[in-house]
Amino acid sequence: MLQSTILLSASLFAIGRAQQIGTIAAEVHPPLTWSKCTTAGGCVAQAGQVVLDANWRWVHDSSGNNCYKGNQWSATICPDPVTCAANCALDGAPYVANYGVTTSGDALTLKFITGSNIGSRLYLMSTNTEYEMFNPNNQEFSFDVDVSTLPCGLNGALYFSEMPADGGMAAHPTNKAGAQYGTGYCDSQCPHDIKFINGAANMLNWTGTSANSGTGTYGSCCSEMDIWEANSISAAYTPHPCSGTGLVECSGATCTSTCDQAGCDFNSYRWGNTSFYGPGKVVDTTKVFTVVTQFITVDGTATGALSEIRRLYVQGGKTIQNSVTNIPGLTTYNSISDNFCAAQKTVTGDTNTFAAEGGLKVMGQAFARGMVLVLSIWDDYAVDMLWLDSDYPTTASPTAPGVARGSCSTSSGVPATVEAAGGNVQVIYSNIKFGDIGSTYTGSPYVAPGGSTSSSSTTSKAGTSTTSTTSKADYFHHKLQGDDVHHLQGNDIHHLQGHHIQGYHYDYCAWSHADSLWTVRWSHMEVSAIAYSSRRLTVPTDDNDHSGPTTCASPFTCQYSNDYYSQCL
Template identity: 60%
Template sequence: MYRQVATALSFTSLVLGQQAGTLTEEIHPSLPIEVCTAPGSCTKEDTTVVLDANWRWTHVTDGYTNCYTGNAWNETACPDGVTCAANCAIDGADYEGTYGITTPSDGALKLNFVTKNQNGQNVGSRVYLMKGDDKYRLFNLLNKEFTFDVDVSNLPCGLNGAVYFSEMDEDGGMSRFEGNKAGAKYGTGYCDSQCPQDIKFINGEANTEGWGGTDGNSGTGKYGTCCAEMDIWEANSDATAYTPHPCKVNEQTRCESEEECGAGDNRYAGLCDKDGCDFNSFRLGNKEFYGPGMTVDTSKPFTVVTQFITDDNTDTGALKEIRRFYVQDGTVIPNSQTVIEGVDPTNSITDEFCEQQKTAFGDTNYFKTVGGLSAMGKSLEKMVLVLSVWDDHAAAMNWLDSNYPTDGDPSKPGVARGRCDAEAGLPENVEAEHPDASVTYSNIKIGAINSTFTAA
């Protein structure tokens, strides 16, 4: 996955550390989930969601002056990362009015793509599942299945409605880093396998060193924030993929060099496997499986089921397989079979599949170098659920739904990933043409294998 976070609005209180602001009350929207032991035997859990800190208004602790405006830090408040964290606060969020985040029904979350508001507009969002006011809800996915309903009918080419797990700290890094005074309550501590360098605060310090703007409201700094990531669902109405991304580290870790961050020519030397081992039905030869009117009909809602199979069928066993299937209109739909020369027919992710796929596509198998499914499984014991919608300033989402690389021959195995036009995902195009796009997630469940869904 090639992710660049779309940093949203930056607006613009003295104590040590990244502060929690008090100018806007922080109220977490409700998003209950269910925990299941057998079909029809599920218990509701009163969970909520919290907006990522990167989207929040960052201002001086003793007033309304911005610490970050556009794509630049306030040089007076932020002469360095430690001082900036002491001088600046991230504040509460107006989830619906500013960010277009709503809960249309119990157990449902709708994320709007572009939201007009009194400060201009917000683009995209990312939220985390909370258990209580101050901690993320941790998941152990081994020997479990994770299920949710999704409606991508209003999510066109170039957009990504993503559901995934990241190996974040339960408290957002508050206990590990004395500079972080905001914690999970304000959505701190993000990390993923791309080791993103556009995160404003990492390890309780502002990422000001080497910061440079990449577009009108985003930038990157010297440091990145790395951790293993399990992409359950990266999709729009025309393409989808699910992808494990293991890392050499087993907790949120700040990368401090281009090599550690896997930046530039160091992509296959970093702490994490940025490519992952993806299962994209279109890329793997079945071009009629997923899309409007197809086997999985994206013009209407459906259920996504992902199972994490261990070698001994226990919660402590080694991860050996990740299975996928769908449920729509009461019918269970098995995942598509691979139709690629050199790849044995399969519809799940195993180390053998990944080895064959990388060879067939001519891709570097950094997935294996980093530890493959075994390494991924160790991280799956303590994951935080992430739900988002975003556009891609780095690669226009071509890696998901078009030809990638864009100058590659689409007849060559692995290049064609979807039917979308390569320019559809350019931010200036998709933001202008589809500001009203949205994705809705609902009926989130976690439980024993074959416990979270029913079929007619």
């Protein structure tokens, strides 16, 4: 998230963060059901809970005096960072009354304004004292979201950060509160507004930056995977690898060199499809929809190197493939890969800090160490969220590649304005699922106006784009028998069981623009085990199972190539 200088306002009872445990108010985590899924056994409900980040909590000494008030530390209680941590305690959070946080079954509602409180940030927990840890490699993460009330300038963000599972208690004994009270936050922006880092107050050179917030000398860095940063106008998903392991405290120049702060984002509007996401568009933000993110590895295992991050949506029972890039000079892509990241940096002229920090390989290494799920709603005191939903940077031409990120005005998103109008603004996250690829969602093909499916792909050569309708490859179930496989690519077959390719069941397919091939995932249906085979075919098909369109949308005509491949030209 772009949060390096973002000021997170808080309520009168949420004005600081400390490392001791208070006794004035009990901490009761709101319950939140989510699901673990497998292709073999389906989805199993998990009894989870969420915890409010410590930065929002009331922090006080043993007599109830504020350790931090307004945007300043108490000089009496906090003469130095270590003494401050010893003197100050975090207390329980009035989730509903003060923070506008409610849960119901598998749904979490975060209100933007509750009294004087603004925004919130929460973490999913496995126990009362530890965060739930995720390894997304070779896995799929899905959730439902309602962003219908989120206007320009707001961000309902759901993401993974490489935070410590216990909130930093074991590594820093002065931190007595830990994950139970929401400590240990870090992200790729190395935020300086974190009031306690590694068990000590971040009070040195503290400078107030709003009525309730400020920044100190130190930042809190770690790898971050933004699965979802969005409002009703624009959306993006973005990996941010870092060179360090876990939470790294930074100062000075290291705070801008430790992580890929810019990230490698996929924002449909920014990359040329302005009709894909928003009110009344293909993904209609006036209604609830499902966001599915797939983390592909080179060998189809959880230990393989991360090679691609895919996105699709489900709305109204229909599966919608991600949009395809449509920017002059940019080869067409519909997912995040190292090639896509290099290409987008080239076309925009931006420095490829993503590659410099190790790209998807390093991002996958962070995944393997374990990531915490973060759920939040916030506004942006730094640049008014223009980087998400408007023209940014504002000094560049709006027609330059990658500058236009949404339809919001460059004068929108001012915190004072969105906060004044934010009384009925909220985001609802629900139906969170995590598991095997293809196991967390169901949906039939999306049919766009005019009769074409959402899976039409675009390839380009020498800057010339050609639309290729490959509807026969979409949403069918097919068992391979014997040699009924075409154009297999050697080492692209993984975990193949036996000499004959039999008894495989279709899970999903996706177009790889980098390789100009369909990648197809089949699950091995032998009784003894379920394995996976990631293989690349030109266009796999089964005429008997095909139920998609067989004609091209106007003005294109169908050009037959062979029994397995045709193009709309």
